[in-house]
Amino acid sequence: MPWRETLSPVRMDRIALVWPADAARPVLTEVAASAAVELDLPYEPGNGPEELDRAADAAVVHGPVAGLVGWSPSRQLPELRKALEPHGASAVPLRRPRGVQPPTQLTGEERRRPRLSRLLVDTYTTVPYADLDPARIAAVAYVVMFGMMFGDAGQGALLVIAGLLIRFLPAPWLDRYRKTWLFITGAGAAAVFFGVLYGEFFGPTHVLPVLWLEPLEEPIPLIVAALVLGAVLLAGSYALGSINRVREGGWGYALYARSGLAGALLFTAIGLVAWGLLAGSPVILVAAGTVALVALVLIFIGLFVESGGGPTGGLQATVELVDTVVQLASNLVSFTRLAAFGLTHAALMMVVWQATTAIWEPGWRIIPAILMFVLGNVLTFALEGLVAGIQALRLEYYELFSRVFTEEGRRFRPWAPDLGAASTSPAAASAVPAASALPPVERHLP
Structure with a gap:
């Protein structure tokens, strides 16, 4: 499958299932076995064999023909039509x-093999049909943020080993966790990467040289780096949000949306301000002010129209405009937690290492020193692993996903009741009682 197709939900077609009125049961048996159609039924579908009778009774009948409407993935329609042909039915x-x-x-859902990375999105919302699915991009962003906060090459290597054991160790009790292996391994690899940059290997043990900076010695550059990473991630969320707004309502809708092009323009203005201040260029600052003014006007118009207009709408739009600016600034500053929790992790490991070296002496005191080192690493690993995991998730949800998504989707629910002994083969289907034995249906097509 081309990678571009994985960025969007599966294409859906509106279809009508049409069949001879005396072939309802075999046709609906094929539909249930395919798990390729979500039927529009006037009741909440169950999961038992009685669903055949209920769905057949809900069909619209017009002379010798009966039918139901619903949704089906486009790529499953050819196989569905092929299965229905022997019964004189079709999906139109x-x-x-x-x-x-x-x-x-x-x-992946049609094969019952959803990626674990999608859990990041699914626990936030159901992706609307018109939107891009950022599951893979979100997974990469998550592991990078986790690694920056959990930067230790030794502890990260333990995560990598744990992920590989989950994947390859032939233990039945690990089967339920198999799909997590790549996620855990990726998070561990990111922690190893940042640990090498920080020179951290189970703390400041000096096993590795410092390739970039020591967090406790140079906190300001680490904070700046966290802000830069946050700006890159926010820019990506605005890009995805703008694409989704275009897909949802066209260019006009995207132009005025604060999570679309107008919001992206305001974020660009903030970047220009930072550039102008660093470069000491009044021209860039004037350009930044102009871009910001245009962005604010566009956002105000969108909020004004959304609120219904009038004096009340104008007041509401003004308040929401101020909130938009404040929220954008706070969202950017929020990424400093990547540095803050990285510093916390380094500080805890420094305490563990200093305590270990303080009691390390030849003889029997080696044993308590080793215990101190091991227990300190275990406690820090558990505490900081949990904290970094939660904080990375928080940044994904509040700072990034809030711009990518503005509405809730509806998950595809195929009509696939458990029919027990019902068979989908033509021979067995011919042995199933015909729908003519069902109670008569008086409804007719419009």
Whole structure:
């Protein structure tokens, strides 16, 4: 599958299932076995064999023909049509109803093998059908942020080893955790990378040279680096948000959205201000002010229209405009926690190392020194691993996803009840009682 297709939900078609009125049961048996159709039913579907009768009774009948409408993934339609042909039935594409959002099926779900990286998105929202699915991008951003806060080559290597053991160790009790191996390994690799940059290997043991900076010795450059990384991630979220706004409502909608092009323009103005101050260039600062003014006007117009207009709408738009500016600044500053928790991790490991070296002496005192080192690393590993994991998740949700998504999607729910002994083969289907034995249906097509 081309990688570009994994960035969007699976394409859905509005379809009509049409069959001879006396072939409802075999046709619906095939539909259930395919798990490729979400039927529009006037009731909440169950999961038992009685669903055949209920769905057949809900069908619209017009003379010798009956049918139901629903949604189906486009790439599963050819196989579905092939399965329905022996029964004289078909799945006919329809024009998508205006204003109706198709259900969302994400890549891998049709094979019941969703990626673990998608859990980052799924626990926040269901991706709307029109939007991009940022699961893989979000996973990369997560492990990078985790690594910056948990920068220790030794402890990161333990995470890598744990991930590889989960993947390759032939233990049945590990089967339920298999899909986590790549995520854990990636987080460990990011921690190893930053640990090498910091010169941290189970603390400041001087096993590794410092390639970039020591967090406790140079906190300001670390904070600046955290802000730069945050700016890059925010820029990416604005890019994805702008694309999603275009896909949801067109260029006009995206132009005025604070999570779309207007918001991206305001964020660009902040970048220009930083550039102008560093370069000491009044021209760049004037350009930044102009861009900011245009962005604020566009955002105000979008908020004013969204609020319904009038004096009340103007007041609401003004308050939300101020909130937008304050929120953007606070979101950017929030990324300093990447440096803050990196400093905390380094400080804890410094305490552990100093305590170990203070009691290390030849003879029996080697044993308590080793215990101090091991227990200190275990406690720091558990505490900082939990904290870094939670903080990276918080940054994903509040600072990044809040710009990528503005609405909730609806998950694709295929009609696939457990039919027990029902068979999908043509021979067995012919032995199933025909729908003519069902109670008569008086509804007719419009």
